[in-house]
Amino acid sequence: MKYPRLEISLPKITHNTKVVVGICRKYGIEVVGVNKVSCGSFEIAQAMVNGGVEIIADSRLENLINIKDINVKKMLLRLPMISAVEEVVEYADISLNSELKTIKKISEIADRKGKVHNVVLMIDVGDLREGIFKEDDVFKIVKEIIKLKGINLLGLGTNLTCFGGVIPTEDNLGKLISLKNKIEDIYNIKLNVLSGGNSSSLHLIQKGQQIPKGINQLRLGTSLILGTIEVTNSIIQGTHRDAxxxxxxxxxxxxxxxxxxxxxxxxxxxxxxxxxxxxxxxxxxxxxxxxxxxxxxxxxxxxxxxxxxxxxxxxxxxxxxxxxxxxxxxxxxxxxxxxxxxxxxxxxxxxxxxxxxx
Incomplete structure (x- = not known):
């Protein structure tokens, strides 16, 4: 055999995914399987799908292209580059966005292709990575998005822990819920998704707390492949650590x-x-x-x-x-x-x- 060798247990990843999907389902939360750590591995993405996820997410278009034949929805995690919008519309069903200029370009390409592209508008609730920070700016952008052809404003999302190390709480996730309610009232639209962050948000469930009602999606990677919650440095009961x-x-x-x-x-x-x-x-x-x-x-x-x-x-x-x-x-x-x-x-x-x- 050739060395060094990385052995990857697909059954253990599938098992971990089933455990985490089962936990989240009790709270009405959809799990998006984040596959970016694997460099777009087709096999690992399929293992997550076998475990119950219906959306696979990645930060790189090249990786989404690699799994294009897996019959699930694909989400682009990293904010799209305008130069790559053609490929975004072709290979991603959903993308996370914060710039109106980019969303308008997606609209142009999607409309030309006869497609409808789903957009999750990213809101910065304090971690200071991607997302719109000022509430007034959110309303201005939403007003423009709902006019665009080829775009479906699927919902709102946020990211925590990855840059600023800010832990998800009922308070900062609650800001996302409050904003959703205001947008729906002002513009008479329905936002179907509130994407409340990554594996770090699971610590709320772990501590016996309730993830704020309304958060109905989490984008999970570490918890699926390793069975761990990073912010508490702990193992999810019943999962494998050694996949x-x-x-x-x-x-x-x-x-x-x-x-x-x-x-x-x-x-x-x-x-x-x-x-x-x-x-x-x-x-x-x-x-x-x-x-x-x-x-x-x-x-x-x-x-x-x-x-x-x-x-x-x-x-x-x-x-x-x-x-x-x-x-x-x-x-x-x-x-x-x-x-x-x-x-x-x-x-x-x-x-x-x-x-x-x-």
Missing amino acids: FRLIAEIVEIKQKPSKPIGKIVNDAFGNIPVFKDRGIRKRAICAIGKQDIDLNWMKSEDKDIIILGGSSDHLILDITDCNTNYDVGDKIIFILDYVAILKAMTSQYVNKVYLQEG
């Missing part, structure tokens, strides 16, 4: 000092490394590095292995305290968190293997 396992091969084992010898300056990534002197230690090097993985977002299945660090191409481990007598050519298994999965899926040097069982 992604990285397997790397040992290329060197040597007894070496634990502290480099000589004057220490910036490493290849501009950082000044700090080392604790623990004497002579047994070290292993695996054939994978920071170009392919994020060392801070992974851990070894062998709890006695210490990840010391790495360079672009090498992962350096302390195996002194291990009960296993590792040798050159042996394989080390790592469980990955979100950021490490993102880098591994993006790297062309990591072999991806989809498991149909287990």
Whole structure:
């Protein structure tokens, strides 16, 4: 087999999705399966669909094109570029938007193609990433949108945690609900979707609180692939944490000092490394590095292995305290968190293997 290898358990992703979809359904919330961490993997998107999602979302059009043959609705998460509107209308059923100029261009293209494109208007309730911040500006844009051909204003959405780290609360999500009610009253229209953020919004359910009534959609990725809620650093009961396992091969084992010898300056990534002197230690090097993985977002299945660090191409481990007598050519298994999965899926040097069982 080819290494390094990323093993992806599709049944575990399907199982996690079923669990989370079931939880959300009790609150009247539709789950949009966010597939962006996988670089548009057809197999992972299908696993989410098998778990019950009816919309697959991604930030990149290239990834939506890759899953065009899966029979579900597609949502573009990242605000559309005007230069790519033709492809947006062709490959996305829904897009998140905040700029009237872009929406007008979508209208032009959709009308020419004889299509109706669904728009979720993004509202910034405090995280300060994308979205309209001032309430008056929202009303002005809605007034213009409802005049456009080829556009269906599906509803309102917001994003929290990703940039400013602002946690979803009943108060800030409540702003979205209040705004929806005002828009419906003023313009005599119906907004069918209130998209209340990402996996971080699940913490309200976890804490036994009620997600504000009216929020009827969440865009979920981490909770489906890892069964975790990031803001509370917790695992959703009944889900699998290990759907992604990285397997790397040992290329060197040597007894070496634990502290480099000589004057220490910036490493290849501009950082000044700090080392604790623990004497002579047994070290292993695996054939994978920071170009392919994020060392801070992974851990070894062998709890006695210490990840010391790495360079672009090498992962350096302390195996002194291990009960296993590792040798050159042996394989080390790592469980990955979100950021490490993102880098591994993006790297062309990591072999991806989809498991149909287990």
